[in-house]
Amino acid sequence: MATEWINEPVEVRVDFCGRHILPRAMRWNNHTYAIHHVNMVHSSFNGTDKLFFFSVSDKTNYFKLQLDTSSLEWRLVEMYAE
Numbered sequence: 001m002a003t004e005w006i007n008e009p010v011e012v013r014v015d016f017c018g019r020h021i022l023p024r025a026m027r028w029n030n031h032t033y034a035i036h037h038v039n040m041v042h043s044s045f046n047g048t049d050k051l052f053f054f055s056v057s058d059k060t061n062y063f064k065l066q067l068d069t070s071s072l073e074w075r076l077v078e079m080y081a082e
Contacts (some may be wrong), residue, residue: 009047010041010076012065023054028076037048051076 011027026033038057039062049070056063062080067073 002081004081006076006079008076010065010074012067021052023056026056026063026074026076028064032058033061033063042050
């Protein structure tokens, strides 16, 4: 499985379930990826800015998404493809 470092802005469609954010689709490079599974969520801080990381997958690829809570910007950090 090849890992590719991307670190580019993306558009993400989410659902809110209580206090949880569930990514449902991501648009990157003029392609929309339907997110089938949220595999893991964790957070960290960049100074005082809280960042959330979502490890998600569609039917064939795995992605790591980052949400910056101060700017509300989503980034595709990494992509894993077979």
